[in-house]
Amino acid sequence: MYLSLAFIRFLESVPSALAVGLLLLPRLIDEDGGRFKPWVAAAAVFRALLGFALLYLTARAIIPAERPIDAAVLQEFAFGTSVGKAWVGTQLLAFVFAGMTIARLFRASDLLDRVTLWTGVGVLAVVSVTGHAIDDGLPLWTQLSFLLHTAAGLTWLGGLFGLIWWMFTAHHKPPHLAAKLAERWSRIAKVAIALVAVTGVAMAYENVGSVPNMLATPYGRLLTLKLTLLVAVLLCALAIVRYMRARPIDEFDVAWVGKIGSLEAVFGVGLLAIAGYIAVITPASHETDLYWPLPFRLSYIATWGQKPVFPSAIWWWAIGSGVFAIAAALIWWTPATREKRLYATPAATIAALFCLAVSFSTEAYIDTYNDPTQDFTAESVARAMSTFQENCVGCHGPIGEGNGPMAKDLKNKDGLPIQPADLTAPHVGTHTIGDIFHWLTFGGQSGVMPSFAHVLDVDDRWDMINYLLMLSSTNQSRFIGPQAMVQWLIAPDFALIDPQEEVTSLFKLRGKPTLLSFARCTAGADGEKELEASLLTAAGAAKSAGVNHVTVYSGDCPAAAKGREALHPAAAEKAYSIINRYPNVPYTNEISQAHFLIDRSGYVRARFKQFGEGDGNTTQFAAQAAMMANEPLIEINLHSH
Template sequence: MYLSLAFIRFLESLPSALAVGLLLMPRLIGEDGGRFKVPVAAAAVFRALLGFALLYLIARAIVPAERPIDSALLWEFTFGTSVGKAWVFTQLVAFAFAGLAVARLFVASDLLDRITLWTGVGVLAVVSVTGHAIDDGLPVWTQASFLLHTAAGLTWLGGLLGLIWWMFTAHKKPPEVAARLAERWSLVAKVAVGLVAVTGVAMAYENVGSVPNMLATPYGRLLTLKLLLLCAVLLCALAIVRYMHSRPAGDGFNVDWVGKVGSLEAVFGLGLLAIAGYIAVITPASHETNIYWPLPFRLSYIATWGQKPAFPSPIWWWAIAAVVLAAVAALLWWTPATREKRLYATPAVTIAALFCLAVSFSTEAYVDTYNDPTQDFTAESVARGMAAFQDNCVACHGPMGEGNGPMSKDLKNAQGVKVDPADLTAPHVGTHTIGDIFHWLTFGGQSGVMPSFSHVLDVDDRWDMINYLLMLSSTNRSRFIAPQAMIQWLIAPDFALIDPREEVTTFFKLRGKPTLLSFARCTATGDEKKELDASLLKAAEAAKAAGANHVTVYTGDCPAAAKAREALHPAAVEKAYSIINRYPNVPYTSEIAQAHFLIDRSGYVRARFKQFGEDDGSATQLAAQAAMMAQEPIVEINLHSH
């Protein structure tokens, strides 16, 4: 179905682009375009009629396969869905263009020609409206980018096809006229390609999401191929421009040569159009869940230079080679003796320098390196992952993942070399992607000692464990969280909230202003209970006074007046946050007697209060920190940032 839809979009775009090109060429040199009137009208009418086939295929791709598409269903789909209404709009523009093109067969008018040309450009722009641009969840600037991108790209392709048609059918025209047309078209093409490049970056930012997705998803790989074809197009264009600038005056204009190079450029352009039609109907890379990384390496600053490698080391040698080669490239360009060879030698040496630099930033990667998790980063998932870790991993990694399990001293690889289990709380954990960890859980660790857990843990279980490891890797640094706000680095796990109105159903939806997350176990009696109750009441009062959200995870007989929004699964939330509720030289416990975490408006844990005493200044500190965080910009975070 995708191929059929993409093919129809290709056939729909090509005639309207050609019609616009044939309208544009004569206007660039003030020529009568009478010989192109019939082809323009035929192409415009064909485009308008082909729109009905597009509607059927769009409906067939959306309507469940078991439902036959009859006239009643098609009518309902057309006028009852946003996609159908978008198609109606595009079809009205297409029929307007067809009507104007047919009218030109009977009326000779410069004004009519202008209106027809700009209506045709409008037809090219609305091609995207029935593709990804219909997504009303996209920002306005991205939707506008789709319109500009298709209008500019198809105008360029149509103009190129029109130029070739003109070149091969204008045998009676002087070469000087062909040269003038090529020069003026070159200016239009530069503007069009510039718009394509700028809007393409904006669209890629929204639809691809990350640089790795360019190679790790079907959408990204097709977009990479599209960029390669664009490079081929630009090389052909550069060859024509160089010819136009270097030809001696009076030597005439080689129409056949320019036409042949332009034809090759058009072939690459048609390839671009075919790919564009296909990626317009498949899942964008940013929404893709089937992510397959094809290379055995990836580029990472954190995993290479971020680890401050000692000199000498391979990282340093590759970097030094890059600097030396860059210097050689500069010398080749500026040394008079090498001027004749610099156009070839300098790019070659520069590419070698970039290769060496890339190697200095490369680290091992796997097919799963950029895999997307199937489980969100929630407290409930962390709690499930913690249970799986306790059942399968503590023998080697230890109860808190510090690499000190009972079997840690006896582990050896296949060669009999002793291997120490990884300390999962050490900084090196942050150099790996969550996809790397998923790969090791699935196929076994790098050392050859850690076995595969794919037969023990299903996919969701493995992602639950990774969510737990994300929390666990922060435990050493989290020991030092204090009332004074720290930098943004520790993401607060999301969890479900109880809300009778169902307005704020998750913790993450409280973003926008600071939140105080309070934990307590009200199981004590006597003076201890009075002191704890007073602290909780003070916390509620302080949060309200500071203008912060307040969420409470209380166990036992806690004061009702101290309670605020509550977690749907309090036990799981307590267990998850207990992982980071640690202090220096204090044994770990999965129960939180009392702790108050201050989360900023972006969703980062920034400060922690042990309790709220009457005169200990904690309420004042909370107010000051909350006020500061309320002024900070909101940072859009990935809940799986590692």
């Protein structure tokens, strides 16, 4: 169905672009253009009639397959849905344009020609409305980018069609007129391509989401191919520009320019075909099952971020990059090598970039950029804690430090001893979550850890990864104190109780800082009064600082000390107990008392053991909260972990 939709969009775009091109080209040289009028009208009418096929295919792609589509259903779809209403608007504009082109057959009018031309550009612009631009969830600037992108791109392609047509049918025209047309068209083409480039970046930012998605998703791979064709188009255009600058004033090779323009048009048609297809498939930023086709990826964290010791492979590749870069500069600036610099300098530069890229490369897998099917929540982490105890403690130990009872007996395929990974160590952060998913699915790097695909389903594996993300933070989380740390530890989301159903999760509190308080209030326990006083002080401090207050209390804690409460307090307590660790203090999954200060972006930045009289924590909390309230809002990405 996607292919059929893309094909119809392609068939719609080509004739309307041709019509606009044939309207535009004669105006550039004040030519009558009468010989093109029947063709313009035919193309515009053909475009308008094809719109009905697009309506049917769009409806068929949305309406369940078991429901037949007849005229009544199409009418209901066209006037009762946002997609249908968008089609009605574009179709009305297409028929207005067709009517104007027919009117031009019977009346010569400069005003009519101008209005028809701009109406045609409008028809080109609204091609995008039947694709992803219909998504009203997109920012306004992105939706406008779609309109400008299609208008500029199709105007350029239509003008190119018109230029080729003119060149191949203008043998009786003087050379200076052909040169004048080519020069004036070149100016418009440059503006159009510049608009295509700028709006394309804006659209890619919204629909691709990341550089890896350019290769890891069908949408991204097609967009990469589209960029390759765009480069080919620009090379053809450059060839024509170079010819225009070097040609004798009184000569113009119409046939040669027409042939190069034809080749450029072929690449342009390929661009249009790809654009029509990616306009109806799932954008890369919405994909979760990503396929990375390369055995490596570029990463600062996994290479230079590990502070490699000299000498090492990373250092040697970097040194090689520097040597080639110096060579490129010397070749370019040394007079004796001037004749060879057009070839040798680019070659040396490419070699320098290659060596630099290798120094930043690390191993990658087909799942490296996969996105999770389970959100990073306390509930997910708590589920995985039980799974970890059932399947992983034998090697990795009860809290993931690589000291399980089987650890001392593990050997690789060569019979050499292998130490299980310490999952609490910072090195876990050098891998993407997709890397970890791949190892859980197919087995670990060393060949000792088996595949867990037959034990854990996909959701269970992503739950495990959420748990491992928490676990890998514990070495650093031991030292979280009242003084705010840099942003690195993402606060797991969890559901909140809200009778009004306005704020239903911790995630929805982002935008201003949050104090997350944990406590176990046991009647008759030692320090009961001090605990109650601390909780009341925390509640008052949160209120005074104007921050959100979320409480996960068990037992008979003071009602006045409570803020927004967790829907599943046991899960929240288990998840946050993983990072509630202190140096030389045994781990426990119960939190007697702890207060985490989460910044407005969702990172855990500070922690208070208690709010006691005279300990200065209240004052320090107020200062930290005020600082965080003025910090910029940062969008969290688990792949950056």
